[in-house]
Amino acid sequence: MTTFDSKIALGRASVRPARGKLFLTLLVLLLVVAVLSLAIGPTGISLQALPRALAASLGYTTDAAAARDRLVLIDLRLPRTLLAAFVGAALGTSGAMMQGLFRNPLADPGIVGVSSGAALAAIATIVLGHGIAEPIVAPLGIYALPIAAFTGGLVTTILLVAIAARHGQLAVGTLLLAGIAIGALAAAISGLIVYASDDRELRDLTFWSMGSLSGASWQKVFAVTPFAIAIGFLIPRLTRGLNGFLLGEAEAMHLGIDTERTKRIAIVATAAAVGAAVAVAGIIGFVGLVVPHVLRLISGPDNRVVLPGSAILGAALVIFADIIARMVVSPAELPIGIVLALIGAPVFLHLVLRRGMGGWE
Amino acid sequence: MLEARDVVVKRGAKVLLAGVSVAITPGQLTAIIGPNGAGKSTLLRAMAGELRPTDGAVLLDGVDLRTFPVARLATRRSVVAQSTNLSFPFTVLEAVMLGATVPGFGIRDRDAAVAARKALIAVGLESFEDRMIHQLSGGERQRVHIARALCQLSTAPRRPGETAALLLDEPTANLDLKHQGEVLTVIKEQSLSGRAVLLVIHDLNLAAAFADDVVLMANGQIVGRGTPHEVLNEDLLSHTYGCRLKIDTSSDGRRLVLPAAITRRQRTGAAAE
Numbered sequence: 001m002t003t004f005d006s007k008i009a010l011g012r013a014s015v016r017p018a019r020g021k022l023f024l025t026l027l028v029l030l031l032v033v034a035v036l037s038l039a040i041g042p043t044g045i046s047l048q049a050l051p052r053a054l055a056a057s058l059g060y061t062t063d064a065a066a067a068r069d070r071l072v073l074i075d076l077r078l079p080r081t082l083l084a085a086f087v088g089a090a091l092g093t094s095g096a097m098m099q100g101l102f103r104n105p106l107a108d109p110g111i112v113g114v115s116s117g118a119a120l121a122a123i124a125t126i127v128l129g130h131g132i133a134e135p136i137v138a139p140l141g142i143y144a145l146p147i148a149a150f151t152g153g154l155v156t157t158i159l160l161v162a163i164a165a166r167h168g169q170l171a172v173g174t175l176l177l178a179g180i181a182i183g184a185l186a187a188a189i190s191g192l193i194v195y196a197s198d199d200r201e202l203r204d205l206t207f208w209s210m211g212s213l214s215g216a217s218w219q220k221v222f223a224v225t226p227f228a229i230a231i232g233f234l235i236p237r238l239t240r241g242l243n244g245f246l247l248g249e250a251e252a253m254h255l256g257i258d259t260e261r262t263k264r265i266a267i268v269a270t271a272a273a274v275g276a277a278v279a280v281a282g283i284i285g286f287v288g289l290v291v292p293h294v295l296r297l298i299s300g301p302d303n304r305v306v307l308p309g310s311a312i313l314g315a316a317l318v319i320f321a322d323i324i325a326r327m328v329v330s331p332a333e334l335p336i337g338i339v340l341a342l343i344g345a346p347v348f349l350h351l352v353l354r355r356g357m358g359g360w361e
Numbered sequence: 362m363l364e365a366r367d368v369v370v371k372r373g374a375k376v377l378l379a380g381v382s383v384a385i386t387p388g389q390l391t392a393i394i395g396p397n398g399a400g401k402s403t404l405l406r407a408m409a410g411e412l413r414p415t416d417g418a419v420l421l422d423g424v425d426l427r428t429f430p431v432a433r434l435a436t437r438r439s440v441v442a443q444s445t446n447l448s449f450p451f452t453v454l455e456a457v458m459l460g461a462t463v464p465g466f467g468i469r470d471r472d473a474a475v476a477a478r479k480a481l482i483a484v485g486l487e488s489f490e491d492r493m494i495h496q497l498s499g500g501e502r503q504r505v506h507i508a509r510a511l512c513q514l515s516t517a518p519r520r521p522g523e524t525a526a527l528l529l530d531e532p533t534a535n536l537d538l539k540h541q542g543e544v545l546t547v548i549k550e551q552s553l554s555g556r557a558v559l560l561v562i563h564d565l566n567l568a569a570a571f572a573d574d575v576v577l578m579a580n581g582q583i584v585g586r587g588t589p590h591e592v593l594n595e596d597l598l599s600h601t602y603g604c605r606l607k608i609d610t611s612s613d614g615r616r617l618v619l620p621a622a623i624t625r626r627q628r629t630g631a632a633a634e
Contacts, residue, residue, distance in 0.1 A: 244463040253431060257431065258432075
């Protein structure tokens with residue numbers, strides 16, 4: 001009995017790694033891939049050129065080599081790395097939030113159609129922005145696309161929640177099927193709009209819809225910054241509520257959670273994350289599925305760990321996938337969506353099979 | 362005291378509760394019994410603050426539940442639902458700790474774990490804390506959820522004299538005899554330690570054995586209340602359940618209720634008519 005008493009006094013779940021250590025490891029991982037992403041590229045410019053590039057960008061030197069280094073490191077690789085980090089963090093957390101909201105580890109914005117809804121709105125904005133929608137789109141400037149995609153994601157998520165509420169506790173199959181239907185509908189309408197677009201728009205749209213970070217720029221980084229701040233503000237307000245949802249909606253209420261408020265925040269934060277990510281990088285699947293899953297395997301389902309952890313690990317994963325996308329067929333590029341699907345699809349399959357065998361209730 | 366006063370609950374045109382008044386008091390274990398569809402669970406959910414009464418009110422120490430913010434309500438009552446599904450893999454300790462960490466009582470995880478371990482001792486699962494919850498049997502899982510409810514009440518900040526209520530919906534459904542006894546003993550201990558306990562239960566014999574008060578419901582109304590001895594009488598029960606019952610008294614004075622078996626003579630008698 002003495003060992004048990006000492007265990008009580010210890011006061012920590014012993015099967016899980018300590019939270020601080022886990023976050024530190026994840027941050028180190030993120031730092032390493034970020035540095036790699038800055039150092040690797042088809043031009044062969046390494047990090048040793050960084051001081052020179054910084055000097056050039058601050059105007060201390062007008063040397064041609066320094067100017068080239070500056071262009072590659074500061075204007076190409078740095079915004080690309082930052083954007084990859086944002087997209088990964090946004091998709092990782094949006095997956096974790098949707099899984100918490102729907103109480104379903106298979107919920108992923110790509111799988112349940114939220115990304116398609118966001119993409120539909122973005123595509124409509126790209127194509128119609130030069131035509132009938134110009135008076136609305138033009139004043140929004142660089143924010144037009146993220147705002148449109150956010151709105152599209154929001155409508156899709158609300159639709160999914162409405163379908164969920166109709167059936168009370170949503171069955172796993174219903175959510176996925178409804179999501180597939182919504183996604184297919186959004187994709188079909190997107191197709192119709194693309195059909196009406198001209199050649200230049202078409203090329204942009206096709207490449208973008210496969211998911212790519214090749215168009216990364218500081219402008220896009222600035223465009224998603226407000227979204228990153230908003231999501232960072234909302235997530236700490238969600239963790240307790242979503243932890244209550246782990247037990248069920250009624251149970252969350254019994255535990256003192258304002259369930260409607262939690263749902264609203266989760267919906268808005270998810271749509272903001274997916275919308276902004278889709279706006280700058282197109283549809284990138286599986287990040288929201290794989291990343292929270294890996295974190296839950298390590299740390300358990302506590303959203304105080306899973307949500308921020310998914311942001312860091314998602315950022316690291318997408319930066320890593322982007323490095324691969326840039327290097328495999330260098331100097332050409334693979335769409336990053338393809339790289340991530342190659343990693344993510346097997347994990348999805350594994351999850352489906354494990355559920356099928358009754359791994360979880 | 363947690364009190365339902367003339368509570369009416371309607372869903373559409375259907376009346377689920379037709380003016381029910383019942384009060385549970387600290388130190389007492391009150392059992393709600395009655396046939397399927399009598400409104401037992403609806404009453405529990407209304408008293409938990411989960412369902413808003415269409416009419417009437419639920420009062421906690423005289424204050425209408427509608428005026429309680431949901432977070433403050435969580436300091437005063439905890440609920441064990443009929444079935445709780447976990448969609449994610451938890452350890453037993455993690456599931457119980459949620460009772461202290463989700464409500465935001467402002468206690469540290471270390472203290473939440475201490476409270477959770479004490480709750481696990483109370484339900485006899487102290488050696489299970491690192492087990493995954495989906496590997497447990499139904500009875501063990503039910504006890505985990507009870508431990509979570511205990512953990513919530515034990516860590517909640519309350520002023521002296523404030524009622525702490527524990528509401529349980531069919532906690533012994535699908536359990537074998539051993540686990541029925543264990544779970545109800547834990548629940549009984551809670552009432553003996555000063556909690557107001559409300560228990561929805563199908564098994565009349567268990568109600569007779571453990572409850573201080575019994576409330577018999579039918580068709581959204583209360584049709585009988587009192588001590589188990591008073592309520593569990595043949596006329597009332599036969600009429601309420603719509604079948605013939607055999608009622609005995611055990612050697613220690615507790616009621617025993619069984620559906621009356623049709624004897625061979627009755628069967629042949631009926632055939633002869």
